Amino acid sequence: MIKLTSIALLAGFLVGCAYTAQPMESSAHKTSQREMTKQIELAVEKNDYRLLALASRRLVFPGLEQEDTAKLKKMCGVRYVDKSPDIIKSIEEKQKRRDAYAFAKSFNQAMLKHCLNVASDSKHAVE
Incomplete structure (x- = not known):
């Protein structure tokens, strides 16, 4: 009887911990989305349509890897992400x-x- 109660309590604690850990992730995701939206709004206000690139051995626009990089660079421009090292030395950097x-x-x-x-x-204005 005590063994069964202990198992039930342990299971309840584990389920409770798993449940409370999820809202923190979604909260961080919402904050990130708000920050991204804010950054886009500020850039558009300044007519700054540059795409973000990470420091790398070659130019990479995250999320647009299948696109023509040279064309995007010419058309939109490039802005490198601050503090994005090319070499990763720790789990924190990763x-x-x-x-x-x-x-x-x-x-x-x-x-x-x-x-x-x-x-x-x-393009339409030129034509």
Whole structure:
């Protein structure tokens, strides 16, 4: 009887811990999304349609790897993510790189739409 009660209590604690850990992740994700939206709004206000790139051996726009990099660079411009090292030496740096990549991916996918709109508008103005 005591053994069964102990197991039930332990299971309850484990389920409770798993349940409370999830809202923190979604809260961090929402904060990141708000920050990204804010960054895009500020850039658009300044007519700055540059895409984010990570320091790397070659130019990489996170989230737009399948696109023509040279064309995007010419059309939109490039802005490198601060503190995104090319060489990763620790688990903490690896996590920072992952976070920077995720932010840049979301940013680039949203900013590309603005860049393409401006590019198509200016193309029509020239014609």
